[in-house]
Amino acid sequence: MMSKTLGIVFSNMHDSMLGQLTENRTMASVPFGGRYRLIDFVLSNLINSGIKDVGIITKSNFQSLMDHVGNGKEWDLSRKKGGLTILPPYGSQEAVLYRGRLEALGNIYNYIRSSKAEIVVMTDCDNITSIDYSDVLRYHKEKDADITVVYKHKPITDSIHRDVITISMDENKRVNGAFINPEQEEGNVLLNMTVISKRLLERIISEASSTNFYSFTRGVLQQGNQRLKIYGYAYDNYVADIKSLQSYYDCTMELLNPDVRRQLFPPERPVYTKVRDEVPVRYGINASAKNSMIADGCIIEGTVENSVIFRGVKIGKGAVVKNSILMQGTYVGEKSVLDCVVTDKDVMIRDSKTLIGCKEYPFFVKKGTAV
Template sequence: MSLNKKILGVIFANMHEDVVPELTRQRTMGSVMFGGRYRLIDFTLSNMANSGIDEVGVVTKSNYQSLLDHLGSGREWDMSRKNGGLHLLPPFSNLTSGMYRGRLEALYGITDFIRHSDADYVIMSDCDVVTSLDYNKLYDAHVKSGADITAVYAKSYLDLDAAAHTNVFGIDTDGRINNVLINPEISGECNISLNTYIISKPLLMSMITDGAAKGVYSFAKSILQAQCSRYKIMTYKHEGYFSKITSIKSYYDANMALLSTENRKGLFPDNAPVYTKIRDNPPAKFAIGAKVKNSLIADGCIIEGTVENSILFRGAKVAKGAVVKDSIIMQDSIIGKNCSISCVITDKVVNISDQKILTGSANYPIYIGKGAEI
C-alpha cells in the first residue's frame, strides 16, 4: 500500500510509562515485550510500514538502550534507507530544548527533524495501544473532512482504573470533537482516544512554535481540549481489535487475550503483518512427557513440564515436573523443576529455582523483575 501524499510518522516511545512502572523501570514503553515475540513499538511501526510511510522518527526520553538495540537500522520494517527511513530521536536534539514534559515539548525538541522532512502531513502515535490500523483510511478521512486535526478513537467500555490514564472525546453528530476529558473519573461506554493523530505539517509547526512561546507542553490540554472550538478536530472511528495498556493488569489481560483465535486474527490480519527484530533461535523443543494446552510458545523455548493458558517468550525454559498456568514468562527466563507457577509475569532472564510455588490471581498477577533469582 502507499499513501497519496508524503507522510512523516512520529512515534513517542516513552509516553505513558507511569502506567506500568514495573515494566518500564529499565526500558521505554515502546520496548515493553508483548505477545511472545514482539515489543509494543512493533505494532505502531508496522502499521506505518504497511501503510507506505517510509520516514519515521522515534522520539525517546530515557532508558532507550533496549529500544536502540531492538530497532537497529529499521531493516525488519524496510526502513533502512538512504532517504527517509527510521530515525532515533533522543532528548536534547534541539539546543534550546530539554527533557520534555509533554507531547508539544517533545515535538519542539525535534523541530529540525520535522522541518527538514518533505512531508505534507504528520501522523503521531504512541506505543500504549496494540492494534492493526490502516493509515491510508485515516488519511482519506482526514482529507475528505477538511479537518485541521483528525484523532483516532474507539468506542469501548472504560472502567475507573483505566479512565485515570485515558482521554475521552465528546463527539457531535458530524464527528467533530466538542469536548475532551483528560483522565476523567468515569466508567461505562466511552469514546476512547487511541493517541493517534494526523495533522498537516505547516499547522503542526505553527502549534509547536506557539506552544514554545507560551510555555505550554501538553498537546491534549493545550490543543485538543483548550482549542477544540478554534480548530476543526475531527474523529476517525477504529472498528478493529485493540488493547490499551493502562496498568500491569491491563498488560496481563492484553497478553492473555491473544490466546483467543478471534483476537489473534484481529491483531494479526493476513494483509498487515507485524514485523519485529529477527533472532535466529531454533524451533521450540518439547520433551517426552511435556504437556502444553492453549498457550503461545515462542521459538527457542524448551518445555519439559506442563504449560497451560500461558505465553512464553523466546528462549524460556520450563523444567521437568514444573507447572506453569495463566502466566507470562518473558525471554530467557527459567522455571525450575517441580515448580508451580500461576498468574505470574516474569521479566527477562528470571531464574526460579526448583520446587518453588508462586501464585497470583488474574486481578493481581505477581510480577518478578528483570534478572531476579528466586
C-alpha cells in the first residue's frame, strides 16, 4: 500500500503566523530543536512510513528550503523514479498564487495526475510529531473511507487559537461538521494530515476550479461531508502545535523534557536532517551548562541554563543565557545576559548587553541583527 502512496507537503500554508521568523523563509524551513528544520520531521515521517514519492508545494521565500532539502538524499529520496520533487508555483497563464490548499493542488494538477500512486497523503508543516502513516492508511482502508483526517482531542488555548479547525463526528467516527476557529475550550483539532484516493483528489481539484472553491476545509470538509465518507483518525501521541511565535517558543522549551524527546525522537523512527560536518561543542574552563540542548560546532565559555542552542553559536566569558533559543551563528558577547530571548540566525549580541523577555512574551531578535 505504501509503495502506491504519494506524499504532498504544503510548505507555506501558515507562514503569516510566525511573524519575523518567516519573513525571509517558508514555515517548512524554520529551524527547530537545535539542528533541525520543521520540514525534517514531515519528510522523516513519510519516509519512515515507507512513502518514497514526495512533492513539496512552495509559494514564496523557498530558497532556504531548497538549500536545505537539496535532492532529498538525507531522507533517501534521491531516486530515479519518484523521490523528492520541489513544486514552485506554475501552471497555465490563468494560474494564481494560491489562497488555499485546493488552489495549490490545482497548480500541480498535472504532477498529481502523472503519478502512478493510488493514495495521496497530504500534510502541512505546523504540527511536529512522530506519526506512522501506515496505521492511518490501514484505518482508511478498514473504514472504506473516501477521506481520512487526523485529529487530536486537546485544549484550544489562546496562544494557538489562530487557524484552528475542529471536527465533529458521529459514533462511528464519520465527520459530520468542520469548524474554523471555534469559540470553545477544547475539541477535536485537525492536525492538517489527510489521506485521500488520487482519483477522488483529481475530481475534487477539477470541481474546485469550476466552482471557485480554494479552501479544502470549506470546499470539502464542510460542503462535502454529506456525500463523501470522511472519517477522523484519533492521534494520541505528542504533537508540537506551532501556530505563533509564542507557541514556537513553548514547543521548543518542551524539548527539554525527556518524555517529550522520547516521543518525538523514538530510536525506531529517526528524524533525518541535512548533515553538516561540525566539530563537537567546546566548553571553556569556567563554562557551565544545565538542562539544555546544545548542538555541535558551539563554543560555550559562559553559563547556559534551560536553553536550546543551535549549531555554531558562541557564548563569551561571563555571559549568562537562560530560557532562550539561540539559532545558528548567534554570537553572545562577554558579560551579556539573555533571559527568555529568541535570536534568529547570525545575530550578534555585543559585550555587556542585557536582553530580558518573559516566558509569556519572549524577546525576539531578527536575523542578522547586531545589538
